Amino acid sequence: MSKSSQEHITRRSFAVGAAAAATAALLPGKEGRAEGEAFAQSQTDAMSKLSPGGRAEVEAKIKEIFRKYGSRLSDAQKADIRKVMAETQDGLEKMRSFALANGDQPASVPLILRRGDHR
Amino acid sequence: MLSDDVLYLPVTELSRRIRLRQLSPVKLTESYLERSQKVGARLNAYATLTSDLALKQAHAAEKEIAAGKHRGPLHGIPYAAKDLLAVKGYPTAWGARPYKDQSFDYDATVIKKLDAAGAVLIGKAAMIELAGGLGYRYASASAGGPTKNPWNEEFWTCGSSSGSAAIVGAGLAAFALGTETWGSIICPSGFVGISGLRPTFGRVSRYGAMALAYSMDHIGPMCRSADDCDLVLKVISGHDPQDAGSLAEPQAKYAGAVPPAKPLRVGWIANQWKEISPDVNKYSTAAREVLGKSNLLKLSTVSLPEGPWEIAAGVIVSVEGAAAFRDLIQSGKVSELNDPLGKIGGYMNETISASDHMTAERIRRIVQKKMDDLFTQVDVLATSSLPVTATKLDVNLDEALTFPDPIGGIGNICGLPAISVPCGFDHVGLPISIQFIGRPLDDAQVVQAARIFQAQTDWHKRHPKLS
Numbered sequence: 085m086s087k088s089s090q091e092h093i094t095r096r097s098f099a100v101g102a103a104a105a106a107t108a109a110l111l112p113g114k115e116g117r118a119e120g121e122a123f124a125q126s127q128t129d130a131m132s133k134l135s136p137g138g139r140a141e142v143e144a145k146i147k148e149i150f151r152k153y154g155s156r157l158s159d160a161q162k163a164d165i166r167k168v169m170a171e172t173q174d175g176l177e178k179m180r181s182f183a184l185a186n187g188d189q190p191a192s193v194p195l196i197l198r199r200g201d202h203r
Numbered sequence: 204m205l206s207d208d209v210l211y212l213p214v215t216e217l218s219r220r221i222r223l224r225q226l227s228p229v230k231l232t233e234s235y236l237e238r239s240q241k242v243g244a245r246l247n248a249y250a251t252l253t254s255d256l257a258l259k260q261a262h263a264a265e266k267e268i269a270a271g272k273h274r275g276p277l278h279g280i281p282y283a284a285k286d287l288l289a290v291k292g293y294p295t296a297w298g299a300r301p302y303k304d305q306s307f308d309y310d311a312t313v314i315k316k317l318d319a320a321g322a323v324l325i326g327k328a329a330m331i332e333l334a335g336g337l338g339y340r341y342a343s344a345s346a347g348g349p350t351k352n353p354w355n356e357e358f359w360t361c362g363s364s365s366g367s368a369a370i371v372g373a374g375l376a377a378f379a380l381g382t383e384t385w386g387s388i389i390c391p392s393g394f395v396g397i398s399g400l401r402p403t404f405g406r407v408s409r410y411g412a413m414a415l416a417y418s419m420d421h422i423g424p425m426c427r428s429a430d431d432c433d434l435v436l437k438v439i440s441g442h443d444p445q446d447a448g449s450l451a452e453p454q455a456k457y458a459g460a461v462p463p464a465k466p467l468r469v470g471w472i473a474n475q476w477k478e479i480s481p482d483v484n485k486y487s488t489a490a491r492e493v494l495g496k497s498n499l500l501k502l503s504t505v506s507l508p509e510g511p512w513e514i515a516a517g518v519i520v521s522v523e524g525a526a527a528f529r530d531l532i533q534s535g536k537v538s539e540l541n542d543p544l545g546k547i548g549g550y551m552n553e554t555i556s557a558s559d560h561m562t563a564e565r566i567r568r569i570v571q572k573k574m575d576d577l578f579t580q581v582d583v584l585a586t587s588s589l590p591v592t593a594t595k596l597d598v599n600l601d602e603a604l605t606f607p608d609p610i611g612g613i614g615n616i617c618g619l620p621a622i623s624v625p626c627g628f629d630h631v632g633l634p635i636s637i638q639f640i641g642r643p644l645d646d647a648q649v650v651q652a653a654r655i656f657q658a659q660t661d662w663h664k665r666h667p668k669l670s
Contacts, residue, residue, distance in 0.1 A: 145554040153550050156535050161547050168544075169551060176559060179511040179518065182566055190564030193418045193448055194404045194618025196643045197575035 130170035138173045145169055205234040210374040211666045214431040217377055218276040221268065228268070228279030231377075232261035232323050235281045239326060239375045242669050246351045248369040250286035250327045253293055257281065257325040264321050276434050278321030283370045283379040286327040287334060287413035288422075290314055297413045298363070299332035300346050301531060301539045311411025312446070313380060313422055313439045320438045325376055329366030332540050334387060336415040336524040337532075338548035342596050344541050349596045352395060353667040354633055358593040361390035361604075367425045368395040373669055378426040378435055382412065384419045384520060385615045386608065389623045389638055392425055393588030396625035396634025398653065398663060399425040400432035403643045404618025405450035406457060407436070408443030416523040417448065419516070419615045428663050429624060429653035433460050436646065460647040460654065462499075467652055469494055469639070470505035470581035475610050476590040486627030486635040487587040490656065494585065499655050505581055508573040513612035515563035515570070522560045525552035571617045578642040583652045586610060588623040588636035610640060620646040622653045625662040634662075 131139055146169055150162065157165070209217075209226070220226035236254055243249045264279035284290065287297045289307035296302045314324065329347050331339060342349035342359040350365035352358040353373035360368045364381030368391030371379050381388045383401045392399025400423045407422045414420060424435035440457035443449045471491055479487070495502045531537055532549035540546050577584075594603045614621050620641045627635040637656070641649040657663050 145551075148554060149550050153535075156538065157547070157550075161543075164543065165547055165551060168547075169554075172551070175511075175514040175517070176555075179514040179559070179562060179566065182511050182562075184562070184565050184569075188565045189568060190561055191568035191571060192564055194616070194643065195568070195571050196403075196405075196450070196454065196618075197571055198642065198644070 130167055134170065134173055135177075138177055142169050142173050204237050205230060207374060207666070210234060210238065211427070213427045214276065214280055214377050214434055215428070217280055218278070218434075221279045222273050224268065228261045228264040228323065229258070231279070232257050232281050232325060235325055235376050239370070242373050243326070243370065243375050246353060246356065246369045246373060247329055247345070247348045248350055248366045248373065248375060249283070250296060250298065250329045250347060250366065251293055252326040253290065253324050256292070257323050260318070260321075260323040264323065267321070274319075274321040275438070277317065277438055279323060280377045281323040281325045282317065283326045283328045283367060283376045284314060284324060285330050285364055285367050285379070285381050287330060287382060288314055288327075288380060289411035290324065290327065293327060295327070296346060297333055298330035298345050299540060301536045303346060307411065309411060312408035312443050314411065316439050316441070326370075328364070328370055328379055328381075331362035331365060331387075332542065332545060333528060334363040334382060334384060334413065334415045336384075336520075336528060337537060337540065337552070338544040339542040340544045340599055340601050341542055342594075342600070344545055346541070351596065352593050352633070353669060354396065355593070355631065357596060358633060359394065359596050361394040361593065363387040364391045364399075364425065368392060368397060368399070371395070371397045371425050371427060372667065374666060378424055378431055380439075381423060381425045383421045383423060383615065384416045385516065386611050388421070388423050388425060389588055389611065389621060392623040393636035393638070394593040394634065396628075396636060396662070396665070397425055398428050398432055398622065398624045398657075399423065400429075400436060400622045400646070400650065401614070401620060402436055402440065402457070402646050403450075403620045405448050406440045406455050406646065408441070408446040408449050410443050410445035414527045416520045417527070418523060419520060419618075421615075421618075429622060429650050429657055432622060433650045433654075454644060457646055460650040463648070463651060466499055466501040467583055467648060467655070468501045468503065468581040469583050469585050469652060470503050470577070472507055472584055472586040472610060473504050474506045475586040477607055479587065479590040480592065480629070482592065482627075482629035483587050483590055483635050487637055490626035490637045490660075491585070493656060493659050497655055497659065500652065503581065505577060505584065507609050507613065508570065508577070510570060510573075511566060512570045512609060512616060513607065515566040516612040516616040518555055518559055518563035519567065519616065521552040522555050525549055525555070567616050570613055574613060574617050574619070575642070582641065582645065582648050584610070584640040585637060585652070588638040592629045592633040592635060610638075614640055618643055620649045622649050624653045624656060625665075626656075626660065627662060
C-alpha cells in the first residue's frame with residue numbers, strides 16, 4: 085500500500101513528510117557503502133523532482149535547521165532531514181496552488197456548519 | 204476470577220447486572236486487574252495500573268449500590284484512560300520517555316466526570332509517544348514498547364491510542380478513553396476490532412489532556428459496541444470553561460442516540476481508498492450489503508470533494524504540534540524519544556511558514572463548506588475504516604501503513620464525528636472494520652447507523668482467545 089510520499093501526508097508523519105522509502109534502513113552506517121549510496125540517491129531523487137524555486141526553499145529551510153540545531157544532529161539525522169524536507173515540499177506547493185480568493189477567510193477551529201447555513 | 208464470558212460483556216450488560224446486584228463491582232474490578240497484570244503486561248497495554256484507586260472506587264460503588272444509590276450506567280464499571288489524561292497521584296507520561304516522571308495535581312475533566320458517574324479507573328493506557336505529534340515510523344514509538352494486537356501478538360494495534368484498543372480488545376477493562384488528532388481512535392479500533400467513537404470537536408473537554416493540535420484534538424470512548432460508546436459519550440460530553448475549544452452546553456451535551464423517525468441516508472464513499480486489500484474489500488462489500496438491506500437506512504454512493512485537504516490538515520497539526528512541544532524541541536530533549544522520526548520531526552515542523560499555516564486554515568474553511576454541502580445529500584457517510592488489516596510489530600510504517608486517507612484528514616480538520624465498528628476478519632484472523640462519519644453534532648446519527656449495523660451482525664461480539 086505504499087505510495088509516493090509526494091502524494092499525501094500520513095497521520096504518523098503529518099507535514100514532516102510521508103517518507104515512503106525505507107529511510108531508516110537506508111541510513112549510512114554499518115549497513116555499508118551501497119546502502120549509503122542508495123540513501124544519497126533517494127535524496128537526490130526527491131530534490132530532482134522539485135522546481136528550482138522549490139529546491140532553493142528546501143535548501144534554505146535545511147540550512148536554518150542546521151544553523152539552529154545542527155550541533156545536536158548526527159550525519160544520519162541530517163541526511164534524514166534532507167530527504168524528508170525534499171519529499172514534503174511537493175505537498176506544500178500543491179497546497180499553495182489551490183485556488184483561494186482574497187476574501188476566503190481562515191477557520192482556526194472547526195466550524196459547526198449545519199445544512200448549508202454557510203451560504 | 205470471573206470468566207471471559209463476563210469480562211467481555213458490553214457495558215450495557217455489565218451495568219444491568221451491577222444494578223440488579225447480580226455482579227459485584229469489586230469482583231469485576233479484581234478480575235480485570237488480575238487479567239491486566241498478566242495479559243496486559245504481555246501486550247504492553249498499560250503505562251500504569253491504578254490498582255489502589257480502582258479498588259477504593261469499586262468498594263465505594265459496591266457500598267453505594269447496596270445502599271440503593273445507583274448513579275447510572277457507568278456506576279461500578281472499570282475502565283482505562285489513555286496516558287495523556289491527568290490523574291492526580293499517578294504519573295501521566297504522555298507515552299514518552301522525556302516525561303516519564305511527570306505528574307499533575309489535578310484530574311482531567313473527563314476523569315472527574317467518570318468519577319462522578321461512579322466509574323472505576325483501573326489504569327493508564329499505553330500510547331504512542333506524544334500521540335505521534337512529532338511523527339513516528341515504528342510501533343516501538345512508545346515508552347513501554349510496541350503494543351501487541353490481542354488477536355495476534357505478532358501484529359500491532361495501530362496508534363496512537365494503542366493501549367486503549369488492546370485493553371478493550373483483550374477484555375482487560377469494560378471500556379477505555381482514547382484520543383484522536385488524526386486516526387488515533389479510528390485506526391486502533393479498526394485494527395483491534397472494537398467500537399471506537401471520535402466525537403464532534405468541542406463536545407468533550409480536553410482540560411487535563413496533553414495538547415497536540417489545539418484545533419484538532421478529540422477525546423472519545425473505545426468500547427465493545429456502539430451502544431457502549433453512546434453510554435460513555437453521554438457521561439463525558441458537556442461544556443467546560445477550562446477548555447477554550449469547548450462548545451456551549453446545548454451543543455456540547457450529548458443526549459444519546461434514539462431510533463430515527465425516518466431512514467438514515469447513508470452515503471457510501473466511492474473515492475476514499477485508492478487501493479484496498481482483497482480481504483478488506485470482501486468484508487466491506489458484505490457490510491455495505493447489510494446496510495443496503497436495512498429498512499432503517501437508505502444507501503447511496505457519494506464522492507468526497509477533491510482538494511489538498513490532507514496536506515492542509517498535516518500543516519495545521521505540524522504547526523500546532525511544534526508550538527505545543529516547543530520546549531521539548533528547543534531543549535533538545537526530543538532526542539530522548541524512541542522513534543527516529545520523532546527525534547527530528549519537531550525541527551522540521553518549525554520551518555513551516557506562517558503564510559503556509561494561514562493557507563491551510565483558509566483551506567480548512569473551504570472543505571468545511573464542501574462537507575456541509577455533501578451532508579445535505581446524506582446524513583452519514585460510510586467506508587472501510589482502513590484499506591488494510593493490522594501491520595506487523597516491527598515494520599517500517601512508512602512502507603507498510605502509508606496511503607492517502609482523505610476522510611481521515613477531512614474528518615479531523617472539520618471536527619466531524621466518526622465511529623469504527625468491526626465487520627469481519629482477514630485470512631489470518633485479523634479484524635476488518637467500517638466507519639461511519641457524520642456532520643458536526645450528528646454524533647447520534649453516527650452511533651445510530653453503527654447500532655443498526657451491529658443489530659444485523661455479530662462481529663462486535665467476537666473476541667480473541669487469550670491464554
